[in-house]
Amino acid sequence: MSIVRRIAPALAAALLLTGCTDVLSTGDGDYVPGEGNVTEVEATDRGDPVTLEGDTVDGGTVDLADYRGQVVVVNVWWSGCGPCRAEMPLLVEAADELPADETEFVGINIRDLAPETAAAFERDRGVDYPSIYDPGSVTLAHFGRYRPASMPSTAILDREGRVAALISGEISSKTTLVTLVEDLLGEASDG
Numbered sequence: 001m002s003i004v005r006r007i008a009p010a011l012a013a014a015l016l017l018t019g020c021t022d023v024l025s026t027g028d029g030d031y032v033p034g035e036g037n038v039t040e041v042e043a044t045d046r047g048d049p050v051t052l053e054g055d056t057v058d059g060g061t062v063d064l065a066d067y068r069g070q071v072v073v074v075n076v077w078w079s080g081c082g083p084c085r086a087e088m089p090l091l092v093e094a095a096d097e098l099p100a101d102e103t104e105f106v107g108i109n110i111r112d113l114a115p116e117t118a119a120a121f122e123r124d125r126g127v128d129y130p131s132i133y134d135p136g137s138v139t140l141a142h143f144g145r146y147r148p149a150s151m152p153s154t155a156i157l158d159r160e161g162r163v164a165a166l167i168s169g170e171i172s173s174k175t176t177l178v179t180l181v182e183d184l185l186g187e188a189s190d191g
Contacts, residue, residue, distance in 0.1 A: 038176065039166045041146065043187070049161030050074075052142040054132035057109055057118040062130045064161060067104045071164075071184045072157040073177070076140065076148045077131075078111030079121035083170035084152040088125045090174045091154075095129055097178060102185055107131030108139055111151075158184050 053063035064072060075091055077084040095105045106129060109118040115133040122131060132139060140147050146163035148155055154177070156165040165180045 037168045038180070039146075039168070040180070041162075041164050041166070043158070043164075046158065046160075046162035046164060047144055047146075050142050050144075050155075050157060050163065051161075052132075052139055054108075054134060054139055055115075056130045057107075057112075057115040057122065057133045058130070059115075060130060062106055062132055064106065064157070067106075067157075068161050069159050070102055070104045071159060071181050072161070073103065073105045073181060074108060074155045074157065075105070076108045076110055076151065076153040076155075078109060078151060079118060080111060081151045087152060087170045088127065090171055090177065092126050092128075094174050094177045094181070097174075098181055099185075103181055105129035108134055110134050110137045110140070156180050156184065158187070 049068070050064055053061065053065070056062055064074075073091070073094070075087075077088070079085070091105065095103075107122075107127070109115075109131050112118040112121070112133075112135065118131060118133060134140075143155060143163060146155060146166050148166065148168070150168045152170060154167040154171060155163050156167075156177075158164040164184050167177075167180075171177050
C-alpha cells in the first residue's frame with residue numbers, strides 16, 4: 001500500500017478537526033456572531049413563559065417570574081465580544097427611555113471567567129440592571145426553541161414571560177429595540 005493511501009484518512013480527519021472552513025466558525029472572536037436579525041413571534045406561537053433564575057454578577061439573584069406583568073428585555077453578552085460592547089450603550093439608553101414600571105432589563109453574561117470582570121464592565125458602562133452570571137450558558141436552554149444562539153442576542157419577553165421577539169446579533173438601533181418593546185406594551189394593554 002502506498003504512503004498516500006495510508007495517510008490520506010489521517011489527513012482528512014485532521015482537516016475536519018482543524019475547521020478549515022468559516023462555516024459556523026467563531027473566527028477570531030471566540031464566539032459565533034449574529035447578523036442582527038429580528039424575529040418576531042406571533043402571540044399564538046410564543047409557548048410557555050421562560051422560567052429562569054440565577055445569581056448575578058454583583059452577588060444578587062434574579063428570577064424572571066418576579067417580572068411577570070412587565071415586558072422584559074434579556075440581553076446575552078460577554079465583555080470580550082466586540083458587538084456586545086458596541087450595543088451596551090444602546091441598551092442603557094433604551095432602559096432609561098422606556099417606562100420603568102412596565103419594562104425590565106436583564107443581562108446574561110455567558111463567557112467572562114469571573115463575575116467581578118463582568119460587574120466591572122457593567123459599572124464602566126453605566127449598566128444599572130442585573131445580569132445573571134452563567135459562564136456555562138446553562139440558562140439559555142430555558143428559552144426553548146427561541147434559545148439565543150449567537151453573541152450578542154436579545155430576547156424580548158411579553159408580559160406573560162414568553163419570548164415575543166429575538167434579535168440575533170448586535171441590535172441595529174435603539175429605535176428597533178424601543179419599537180419592539182412599545183409594540184408589546186401596546187399589545188398587552190389591548191387585551
